[in-house]
Amino acid sequence: MYHPDIIGENGPELGGRWANPQSCPALVLNADYTPLSYYPLSLWNWQDAIKAAFLERVDIIAEYDREIRSPRLSMRLPSVVALRQYVKPSAWPAFTRFNLFLRDRFACQYCGSHDDLTFDHVIPRSQGGRTSWQNVATACAPCNLRKGGRTPAQAHMPLHQTPFQPTSRQLQEHGRAFPPHHCHKTWLDYLYWDVELEV
Secondary structure (H helix, E strand, O other), X not given: OOOHHHOEOOEOEEOOEEOOHHHOOEEEEOOOOOEOOEOOEXXXXXXXXXXXXXXXXXXXXXXXXXXXXXXXXXXXXXXXXXXXXXXXXXXXXXXXXXXXXXXXXXXXXXXXXXXXXXXXXXXXXXXXXXXXXHHEEEEEHHHHHHHOOOOHHHHOOOOOOXXXXXXXXXXXXXXXXXXXXXXXXXXXXXXXXOOOOOO
């Protein structure tokens, strides 16, 4: 999976020369033309996108100007592909560090900092607290150290929000708040961020 920051605003053309094909990932859409994931953005490398197209698992929706050639074939690299069969997203996301941070919008739930993030057991394990969605919050390292083995009430450190188990839809919505710095122009119609529409 490739990070969108490697792509220029209008594509993989840099200084009049084409970049390596590795800098030409394809945005992967579900059969309903919504991205499989917003954060991280659902991307395939060019080889996987072409293989899926030849196996008739995806439809090519848009292409880069960049071509690849073999002795028998020449084709433009896909920039947007859509699955032919709908993949039903899971209703509940896995309990992972990344998903926890995404639920909490990558901010410490005690001070709001976005730096040096870790996670904190709201009710400490030493007091019977469990490692679960409802008892773990994103915290910066200084707040985590300051709170120590106490509850927020004992430490006089109120939480910005009560920890909760998010749905996959909620995480997708949170992910839309973190668009990549640069997107290929063919992706914009499929990403529901604040993009000015043409009249």
